Amino acid sequence: MWRRVASLSRTISSSSSRSLSRNQAAFGLSIRESYATEISKPEEGVLPPKEKAPFITFVLGGPGSGKGTQCEKIVETFGLTHLSAGDLLRREIAMHTKNGAMILNLIKDGKIVPSEVTVKLLQKELESSNSSKFLIDGFPRTEENRVAFERIVGADPDVVLFFDCPEEEMVKRVLNRNQGRVDDNITTMKKRLKIFEALNRPVIDYYKNKGKLYTINAIGTVDDIFKQVLPIFTPFQEQLKQSRHAM
Ligand SMILES: Nc1ncnc2c1ncn2[C@@H]1O[C@H](COP(=O)(O)OP(=O)(O)OP(=O)(O)O)[C@@H](O)[C@H]1O
Ligand SMILES: Nc1ccn([C@H]2C[C@H](O)[C@@H](COP(=O)(O)O)O2)c(=O)n1
Numbered sequence: 001m002w003r004r005v006a007s008l009s010r011t012i013s014s015s016s017s018r019s020l021s022r023n024q025a026a027f028g029l030s031i032r033e034s035y036a037t038e039i040s041k042p043e044e045g046v047l048p049p050k051e052k053a054p055f056i057t058f059v060l061g062g063p064g065s066g067k068g069t070q071c072e073k074i075v076e077t078f079g080l081t082h083l084s085a086g087d088l089l090r091r092e093i094a095m096h097t098k099n100g101a102m103i104l105n106l107i108k109d110g111k112i113v114p115s116e117v118t119v120k121l122l123q124k125e126l127e128s129s130n131s132s133k134f135l136i137d138g139f140p141r142t143e144e145n146r147v148a149f150e151r152i153v154g155a156d157p158d159v160v161l162f163f164d165c166p167e168e169e170m171v172k173r174v175l176n177r178n179q180g181r182v183d184d185n186i187t188t189m190k191k192r193l194k195i196f197e198a199l200n201r202p203v204i205d206y207y208k209n210k211g212k213l214y215t216i217n218a219i220g221t222v223d224d225i226f227k228q229v230l231p232i233f234t235p236f237q238e239q240l241k242q243s244r245h246a247m
């Protein structure tokens, strides 16, 4: 349970994750600012210590490049919380939510779901989690996704991984995946690859220019690829060790 005591504190005494969300909305706070919530009441004129912002890694790469597979290994090693945008969308389909049918039609057709929908699902997971370190897999897929995340969640990634894989290999992997996904067929795969090239490349370039992009050669065994991933997180090890209180 977090206590929010700052310049706004006279009106808010304590917050659960749900009320924190409401307070966030009411005061226009982003998740990053909420994480920066002070934990004890400061003396007049003394700024209390700030809690650390969440550690966010975005995981990019074409369809079948091995994002999910490598995320499992990162989770095992570094304890990050894995949020797969695709899994969250598929859960909406499985639960027949109000957006479920629309999401299913877009995914079947290899298209991208409106950013507002995907970002709201991610936001809900981020806000209700006790974790402070996240691996956001398959996001942002487009510049629109990226901007919507910044606007709605108000956070920037610390690390952006890009699994760089040739198309023929991605096609081979997807067609052999055998997980019953509606988009694992050659027709949808061709559309997904086109959309990836057109819409994800600008996101990759954006993070490259910001110096946050780590490109990984996604050809080789799962373990060989993970050997390239490991050193990327080494400089952040201290940060990743620290656990955070529940929101
Ligand atoms: N290095 C690898 N070599 C061979 N096969 C792999 C490798 N990494 C993953 N795979 C297999 O390729 C398939 C796709 O991998 P994965 O699901 O991790 O990709 P993804 O990038 O998450 O794809 P999507 O964007 O479609 O969710 C899976 O069946 C997985 O087991
Ligand atoms: N940011 C996202 C992530 C995923 N989707 C949709 C479109 C993808 O083809 C599908 C499957 O995602 P994956 O499991 O391959 O990461 O989900 C989207 O619209 N926006």
Ligand SMILES: [Mg+2]
Pocket: 067, 068, 084, 086, 138
């Ligand atoms: Mg995946």
